[in-house]
Amino acid sequence: xxELAKQRLESVFKHIEVDEEVMCRLSVAKRSxxxxxxxxxxSGELQIxxxxxxxxxxxxxxxxxxxxxxPRVNLDEVTSLSFWMTVKCAVAGLxxxxxxxxxxxxxxxxxxxxxxxLSRGYIRAFSDILGESRDIPAPDVYTNATIMGWMxxxxxxxYRRQEPGMITGKPLHLGGSAGREAATxxxxxxxxxxxGRRHGWDVSTVTVAVQGFGNAGFHFARLAKRMGFRxxxxxxxxxxxxxxxxxxxxxxxxxxxxxDKLASVYYDGSACNTLDYEELTNDELLELPVDVLVLAAxxxxxxxxxxxxxxxxxxxxxxxxxxxxxADEILAENGIEVIPDVLVNAGGxxxxxxxxxxxxxxxxxEEKEVNTKLKKIMKVxxxxxxxxxxxxxxxxxxxxxxxxxxxxxxxIGQRGNQKYFKS
Ligand code: NAD
Numbered sequence: 001x002x003e004l005a006k007q008r009l010e011s012v013f014k015h016i017e018v019d020e021e022v023m024c025r026l027s028v029a030k031r032s033x034x035x036x037x038x039x040x041x042x043s044g045e046l047q048i049x050x051x052x053x054x055x056x057x058x059x060x061x062x063x064x065x066x067x068x069x070x071p072r073v074n075l076d077e078v079t080s081l082s083f084w085m086t087v088k089c090a091v092a093g094l095x096x097x098x099x100x101x102x103x104x105x106x107x108x109x110x111x112x113x114x115x116x117x118l119s120r121g122y123i124r125a126f127s128d129i130l131g132e133s134r135d136i137p138a139p140d141v142y143t144n145a146t147i148m149g150w151m152x153x154x155x156x157x158x159y160r161r162q163e164p165g166m167i168t169g170k171p172l173h174l175g176g177s178a179g180r181e182a183a184t185x186x187x188x189x190x191x192x193x194x195x196g197r198r199h200g201w202d203v204s205t206v207t208v209a210v211q212g213f214g215n216a217g218f219h220f221a222r223l224a225k226r227m228g229f230r231x232x233x234x235x236x237x238x239x240x241x242x243x244x245x246x247x248x249x250x251x252x253x254x255x256x257x258x259x260d261k262l263a264s265v266y267y268d269g270s271a272c273n274t275l276d277y278e279e280l281t282n283d284e285l286l287e288l289p290v291d292v293l294v295l296a297a298x299x300x301x302x303x304x305x306x307x308x309x310x311x312x313x314x315x316x317x318x319x320x321x322x323x324x325x326x327a328d329e330i331l332a333e334n335g336i337e338v339i340p341d342v343l344v345n346a347g348g349x350x351x352x353x354x355x356x357x358x359x360x361x362x363x364x365x366e367e368k369e370v371n372t373k374l375k376k377i378m379k380v381x382x383x384x385x386x387x388x389x390x391x392x393x394x395x396x397x398x399x400x401x402x403x404x405x406x407x408x409x410x411x412i413g414q415r416g417n418q419k420y421f422k423s
Contacts, residue, residue, distance in 0.1 A: 187347015
């Protein structure tokens, strides 16, 4: 996966002149840590989990990136995700480098108390390398505000001081930011709206299908419907639902939440159990002839195996790495434009940045102020990427990488001493 992720860099270096040393620096992670995390299970048995933290690059600031709980988490995946975080923070112009963490675990098999012990164990394992000026985690797949709250608490207990800025995505009462929960979906919608504005779209005629009805996908679908888009299909890991006249997103979410009453911290209900909508398979959702296909689940969803079947005209990548490089080429040949992850899903880290700023200042903003500031950044950076794609005659993905790598190269050049040797 990391080798595939790095292939994106090569296409960028064809378009811009960057010092060889920048390429060297950006093709390897700066630090990678693996730790065993012992957890006392409710049965009394001791189970050891493997945890990861990769700090890919910290030239532009302390590293930033989420923690993922998933059975498939491994060093290769965490490294790829940390690389994307590095590029994403640079694309968004944030004063952060990139990192990522994870634990190889199926969190749905753990009780709430086991999950809490695991989360506190993660902080004990990696506390030496975390901190508000070093490396700042956040939620990712199957981690959430509750888990961030446990982690912040463990850190403050260990160091006997309050340092809320050491982690973001916290619950509101523990120093979280207003607007963080919906930020990724909201930011993605701002990017899509800007794209649509430049293409002269009338949003009421634009049909949208959303793969992934989790935190990012749900908020995107809810806000897109509110903006006037026709959201005709959504899916989760168990299947998809479709309605040509448009889905009632809030209603589907309410249904999921009702089912959730029985669960601990995760949504156990599936959107596809909702009545009155046509059921589809996950593959069928991906192949719908819609205007915008939104990928908000996991990586590697469109590959060379299914890229030829895609009929949408535009793909919006909310998930990280949902389209592989070979699939990118097939989509481009078929005239399908991909608005890339490193731009589209930056809303989450942008509001995490706002949370960090508010924690450091001890002064908190209202949701309206958060969204106004988020919109401004998404608008400016989206237009910068769209303009670069036109001037370099390249894909939006390459343009986004050009935008981020230019900022990274500037920082690497200004920090290093190679200029003395080269001149
Ligand atoms: P989540 O766990 O809340 O939701 C993931 C959703 O995807 C769930 O509904 C799950 O059922 C569904 N899913 C899994 N496999 C699927 C499949 N094969 N087909 C259809 N649906 C499937 O996670 P999230 O926080 O919404 O994150 C989703 C993606 O967005 C991830 O790639 C994540 O890295 C990325 N992302 C999230 C944020 C954020 O703030 N939440 C920020 C940046 C990027």
